Amino acid sequence: MAGASPPVWRRRLAAKLVEFREQAGRSPEEAAERIGCHRTKINRVENARLGISLGELRDLLTFYEVDDPDEVDDLVSLARRRREPAWVRRAALVRPSITDLIHYEESAACIRSFHNTLITGLLQTPDYARAVLSTRPSNLGHEGMEALFEARMKRQEVLERADPPRLYVVENEAALRVQVGGRQAMRKQLEHLEAMAGHPSVEIRVIPDRAGAHAGLTCAFVLFSFPNPTYPEVVSVEHRTGMLYMEAQEETAQYAVIFDSLQSVTLSPADSVELIAEVRRSM
Template sequence: MSQPRPTVRRRRLASLLVELREAAGKTMEEAADRIGCHKTKISRIENARLGISLGELRDLLAFYGIDDASYVEELVNLARRGGERGWTRHLGATLPSYADHIDYEQTSDYIRSYQPLLIAGLAQTPDYARELYRRNPEMLSSSQVDDLVETRMQRQEILEREDAPRLTVIEGEAALRSLVGGANVMKPQLDRLAELADHPNITVQVLPLNSGAHAGLLGGFVVFGFPTPAFSDVVCVEHVTGSLHMETEEETERYTLAFDSLRSAALSPAASLDLIRRVRQEL
């Protein structure tokens, strides 16, 4: 019998434990000595193949110098609910759910993004992103907006890596024509989208307004695929107050089928690029 795939929560906790251990300058052997186990157990915990007891977790966090009580409790809650499938994160003033989204982007090898009304995050220019954040219902401060825009630009660096993930973006034509920030913002944004379409690992398609009924009428979503067979796909759906991460086979298969259907309904990459350039010229 195959071993169950690690849940989103367990994968997130594992990723954080690696970051915290490395930031503290500790080795796996030192972490194993701290909680009285073999290095193999630490490796399995950090690869999300094994859960961790709450006592061991608290002991490791203290060993790594983590003394923020609220952060410790957040990680303890992740461990406590590590066996549960799916995950909803709510947005606060600091938009914590982006940490999860970034983690999936950084570790995936295939990203499929359907965005009917907005330019996909990995394709956004700084001015476009800034305009979106300024309209956020959380009433973000200027410094928070600047931080989020900088983070978004850093996220896009994965597209230039040697091991860059494959990215397929399906944009609704409405996203191209919506004047976010006005023509002066949209012109370079459409140029950026056209530029990305030339990357060998990136496919950009546009779903035209005259498509009629299609599989994406209920809204945008992102499907993350991972190179490790033990890790299931993760679907992310963002909404006004947070984001929902889904990982059961039934859920991810439905969204994958929806994405495949949208690819068939969308214009070809070449025709999509022509439309992007035509909308750009109209501005």
């Protein structure tokens, strides 16, 4: 993994430290002197190649005269991610790009998810998730597949937090009818969707087959928005070996327009749940 991109939390922390230092009119040499290190350490921290201790971070923020408690708490939260949970590390060994996905899900205020033929990962049941992962030809082996399965299940815990992100899901009707994992597994998956539709932070809408052509026929994606306005929106597109992330405003804006267009052709949340139940009863 030499040369791999630093995790997103470290890139964000680094960018904010550079911003605050420059706003304060301080040089890297002055920052290094403040926390008693060589300039090369400051360079590596600001290039997102090295983490920083909480004590050093708080000292630098004081030095840069950052006194907004929300800003301080935000950066402290990022710095505390220096050691990812074991399940994240295991999954990252298999799919390095999954680390950023996990961070985006955990730090987002709003997640907008659209899929053509699969149920979105945050709402998959264990049987459904195993069936999806097992049908992907790969050389990952049993341990690799188990690591990805574990991560998919653990990621769903974000919806059970005291302050979960708002999750807006748009699914094609086709995704309800493909019997992933067999009839019984799919029934359980649809039951789970019906239950999750009652979650206070989840909204599920279905595009009925009769809607015909729509803006999402050729794409599936997830759009993340964050509570900190200085963080740009991010679009995630899954491909065969990992995830592609886009942060450029001109790109994310297009996906936001697509999602709004998709919502305009969906059934209402209540009618969507009724269609899910109808498909389940027909199996």
